[in-house]
Amino acid sequence: MELTLLGTGAPGGLPRPDCPCAVCATARGGSARATTALLVDDAVLLDLTPGAALAAARAGHSLAGVRQVLLTRPQNGPPVELPPGLPRAGRVPDGQVLTLISGHRVRAVPMDAPGTGYEVTSPAGDRLLYLPQGAAPAGLAEPFPEPYDLVVGDVVGRPDALARLRAVDAVGPATEVVAVHLDHDAPPGAELDRRLAAAGARAVPDGTTLVAGEYLPLPGVPRRTLVTGGARSGKSVEAELRLETFPDVVYVATGGRRDGDTEWAARVGLHRERRPSAWRTEETCEVAELLRADGPPLLIDCLSLWLTDAMDRVDAWDDGRWAAGGEKALRARVAELVAAVRETSRTVVAVTNEVGSGVVPATAAGRRFRDELGRLNAAFAAECETVLLVVAGLPVVLRG
Numbered sequence: 246m247e248l249t250l251l252g253t254g255a256p257g258g259l260p261r262p263d264c265p266c267a268v269c270a271t272a273r274g275g276s277a278r279a280t281t282a283l284l285v286d287d288a289v290l291l292d293l294t295p296g297a298a299l300a301a302a303r304a305g306h307s308l309a310g311v312r313q314v315l316l317t318r319p320q321n322g323p324p325v326e327l328p329p330g331l332p333r334a335g336r337v338p339d340g341q342v343l344t345l346i347s348g349h350r351v352r353a354v355p356m357d358a359p360g361t362g363y364e365v366t367s368p369a370g371d372r373l374l375y376l377p378q379g380a381a382p383a384g385l386a387e388p389f390p391e392p393y394d395l396v397v398g399d400v401v402g403r404p405d406a407l408a409r410l411r412a413v414d415a416v417g418p419a420t421e422v423v424a425v426h427l428d429h430d431a432p433p434g435a436e437l438d439r440r441l442a443a444a445g446a447r448a449v450p451d452g453t454t455l456v457a458g459e460y461l462p463l464p465g466v467p468r469r470t471l472v473t474g475g476a477r478s479g480k481s482v483e484a485e486l487r488l489e490t491f492p493d494v495v496y497v498a499t500g501g502r503r504d505g506d507t508e509w510a511a512r513v514g515l516h517r518e519r520r521p522s523a524w525r526t527e528e529t530c531e532v533a534e535l536l537r538a539d540g541p542p543l544l545i546d547c548l549s550l551w552l553t554d555a556m557d558r559v560d561a562w563d564d565g566r567w568a569a570g571g572e573k574a575l576r577a578r579v580a581e582l583v584a585a586v587r588e589t590s591r592t593v594v595a596v597t598n599e600v601g602s603g604v605v606p607a608t609a610a611g612r613r614f615r616d617e618l619g620r621l622n623a624a625f626a627a628e629c630e631t632v633l634l635v636v637a638g639l640p641v642v643l644r645g
Contacts, residue, residue: 246371246457247286248395251300253451254278255378255428256318264429271433275450281425283375283397285365288347290314290331291375298328304452312347317377319359336361356380364393371457373397374415378426381406385413392417394457400424400446401431404489405521407444412492412523421455422446439642443467444490467631467645469586470594473622474635475602481546483635484594491592493541494524497532499551530554536585542592548625549598552618555579561617562610579621586628597622599634 252258259278260269272278283291284301287310294300298308314327314334327334337343337353339361344350348368356362360377367373372391376382376398396416398406401424410416424431424446431437431448441447445466449455470487474480488494524544527535530551535543545551555578556562559571586593601619606612626632631645 246365246367246369246373246394247454248373248397248457249284249301249304249306249454250397250423250425250449250451251282251284251297251304252279252294253281253425253427253448255426256280259427259429266429268429268431268433276434277451278427279451281378284308284311285373286347286349286367288312288345289349289351289365291363291365292317293325293327293331293334295325300451304454306454312345313343313349313351315351315361315363317361317363317375337363355383357383362398367457371395373457374410376403376406378428379403381409385409385415387413389413389415392420394419395421395423395455397423397425399426400441400444400490401427401437404444407446407490408492408521408523411490421457423455424448436640439640440486443470443487446490466592467629468592469589469629470631470633470645471597471622471626471629472594472633472635472640473597473599473626475599478635479638480596480598480633480635482638483633483640484544484546484596487594488542488544488592489521491542492523494521495535495541495543496524496526497535497543497545498526498528499530499532499545499547499554500528533582533585536582536589536591536593538591540591542594545593545595547596547598548621549600549618551582552579552614552621556614556617561613564609567613575617579617579624582621583624583628586625593629595625595629597625 258280259272279300280294281292282294282297284306287306290311293314301308308328308331311331314331316334316336337351339353339355342350342352350366352364354362354364358380360380362376365373372393373395374393378399379402381403393415400407407416422445424441432440437448443466472480472484532545532551555575559574560566561571561575600615606615632643634641634643
């Protein structure tokens with residue numbers, strides 16, 4: 246199955262006229278995106294958009310052989326003129342199958358938002374799933390018959406759609422995932438590529454032709470990632486973004502509970518509201534034990550609170566006890582954690598704090614914590630394929 250993306254943007258495309266935002270300012274040349282439309286084997290056109298015939302010609306294709314034009318998005322915009330020679334645009338009712346004279350089979354997949362998704366099977370048996378903007382499958386068979394060869398959808402706007410597909414193995418290790426319907430919520434430039442790669446997906450320029458089932462190196466999802474940054478830098482949000490397309494994530498909260506502290510409870514509540522409902526939370530500092538066990542991805546938030554607990558256990562805040570064995574005991578616990586990270590088979594994203602760039606603490610105990618956190622961060626980072634520093638909400642890649 247050959248798939249040509251005539252456009253990869255949201256309705257209205259990018260850049261939009263007179264829009265001053267940073268995304269539109271950088272969406273020039275090869276980064277410009279027309280409204281998403283797909284041409285399948287020169288026989289099926291998914292979504293009718295302005296300039297579709299010209300976009301196909303630019304990509305070296307023609308709409309002359311199109312036998313079916315199918316619509317996915319709700320009909321709440323202005324009508325689009327049908328290019329001469331194309332059949333009338335239509336929509337397949339949810340759950341029904343349309344067999345075309347070209348040999349393609351098209352099944353309408355119910356969505357959880359307005360619009361229609363389509364599963365297209367080629368005469369050779371290759372399978373494509375196309376999802377409309379802002380929508381995810383409303384119901385998926387479990388167990389799923391076999392993974393799709395190619396999934397095209399709103400990865401940035403609806404990452405949970407990809408998580409749902411992965412949960413039933415409709416997206417497998419060999420499935421190519423392409424992000425479309427890209428809009429102002431998509432970061433510009435290389436940051437988009439980096440974020441999609443963390444989800445096992447990629448974006449391509451308008452006019453790109455893909456072959457379903459063709460071997461190509463898929464985006465490598467880092468197995469171990471450390472996200473560091475200052476207070477309110479956006480590091481926890483960045484960590485959550487890196488796992489939002491995966492089901493069954495275990496969120497490891499190392500802060501514990503603080504009875505009577507309403508401000509802390511409010512902080513914890515905000516974190517919980519942001520996380521996908523399918524994620525499970527473990528409130529524990531026994532992180533090494535989780536790393537050694539098999540299971541779904543771990544999001545550890547955060548190492549600085551883990552270190553606070555570790556120093557409490559050995560009474561590291563007292564100078565005398567620190568010198569009498571507390572330092573040795575802490576180093577052993579840190580070494581256990583680092584070894585567990587090195588040997589883990591799980592996907593891990595960990596959050597930590599940068600505390601060495603500000604005011605020097607006034608107490609010996611404060612300076613001790615700063616120094617030990619610096620050592621822990623360096624040792625943990627040494628075991629990670631990807632290390633990010635988040636500054637003012639913007640991730641800076643240090644490794645990976």
